[in-house]
Amino acid sequence: MDLSEIGNRIARHFVDEDGHLSVEPLGEGLINDTFLVVAEPPGGGRFVLQRINRRVFPEPRLIMENLRVLLSHITERQAGTDAVRDLRFPEIRPTRAGLSFWVDDEGDFWRALSFIPDTRSQNTLQDSAQAEEVGYVLGRFHALTSDLDACLLHDTLPGFHIAPRYLARFDRVVANGVGASENAELRFALDFVNARRSVFAVLEEAKLPLRVIHGDPKLNNVLFDAQSGRAASLIDLDTVKPGLVHYDLGDCLRSCCNRSGEAADDSAKVTFDLDVCRAILRTYFAETGAFLTDIERYYLYDAIRLLPLELGLRFLTDHLEGDRYFKVEQPGQNLQRALVQFRLAESVEAQEKFIRNVIDERP
Incomplete structure (x- = not known):
């Protein structure tokens, strides 16, 4: 069957x-x-x-318990506000x-x-207006859950987005000689990780406040209204859990600011689009300005650099282990996915000054 x-x-x-x-x-x-x-x-x-x-x-049952708590809270919050538009979940x-x-x-x-009708998803952004919608929907999600006690939610993925743990797993795999056969692309990937080891612990060492996070707010988890083109929903709520908003915002920008897409044919051409970043942050900060602290804002650049590096490391580790976690259509696909993320992280690093200036802009 x-x-x-x-x-x-x-x-x-x-x-x-x-x-x-x-x-x-x-x-x-x-x-x-x-x-x-x-x-x-x-x-x-x-x-x-x-x-x-x-x-x-x-433990899938815990996912459903989280979903019930989340939807109940959001429904109550949206019913009690005079927002111009509600999100659909x-x-x-x-x-x-x-x-x-x-x-x-x-x-x-x-x-x-x-099923949420009359909506569509996509893998790449079309224009800056669409980028602003992405910033709005993520900011609105964080605003709606800002007063939900994160401790009421189960951690359905312990260790998810805890970058030092991914690095430790990677080290164990390499030490055990798994996937030891090399080519130039694999050597580049291994060297890229080793040169940035200090980056992986930055957010965990900062002792930032735990909040309710989506966990996977990449672009194709945003639904746009088919008629107006405005953001209508943020879906795929399995990864909702206690965490840092930095994970969400960094992951969102990782997904949206790579205009070549996550399956880019030529990783060398992947860049981080600063205009898209500015558009997303403008509307995100407009929704979250009432509760986002200065210390949280300070570490946003570190998140923007870390999240593509983290995902690239996960793809690389899975490639070395024989593609156990991420589905692949052909051998070497997870290595190629890793290279795309590493090139994106490299582009973020090259634009650090400009990205920090964008973060400091107030809506």
Whole structure:
């Protein structure tokens, strides 16, 4: 039975009737298996079905608990404000039995979320107006959760974004001789990491305040309204947890300011777009200025430099270990992904003065 057939069988646990279902793969996620389900009436409609990757998320039930806490808080906050526009977030779709998830005979964990209609995602930004929308949606998310006690959320990914741990794992892999065969690209990647070892601990040593973070606010997790083009939602909430807003903002800029895309054919041409950075930060600071502290703001450049370096290290380590974590379509793909991130980090470093000036600009 192929994956779509499995998805079709599982999807029936989330609908009231036994009518026809259309189940198709959705998105380009590297972690979970995701499908768009279209159910014929009665009890029809569209929803998103996902099989949670238990190798990445060993306790999926905690993800659902976090999601319930988060959605309840955001719903209450948006109802109590006079914001010009609300963000839309997916709702949990229960099973026929009223459960928020389904565990199949293989022990795999499935959940269904409402589909947010009339929206689209994309992998590269089109213009500065779109960049401002990205800054708005991330800033609005942080503002809506700024008074949610981060301790109420489970840490579903212990160690996620803790860069010194990724470096320690990398060192163990290299010390064990895993993936020891080398080429020029691999040697460049290894040398790049070794030359920047001191960078990895900067945020952890700064003792910054823990807040509620999205955890993975890359560009294709922003949904834009299909008609107006304005940001409508921030999706893929599995990684919501206590953390530093620096992880989110650094990761967002890492994703958006690389106009070549994360799968760039020629990593040597990858650059960090300062105009996009300025546009995102302008609207982000407009939403977060009421609670973001001066010390948090001071370390934002370090985050912008660290996050591509961190992701590149994760891709490189996975390449050396035989592609166990990130899905690949051909051998060497995770090494190429690592090179893209390292070139982006290199471009950030070359523009440090300008980026710090942008951070210091007040909205």
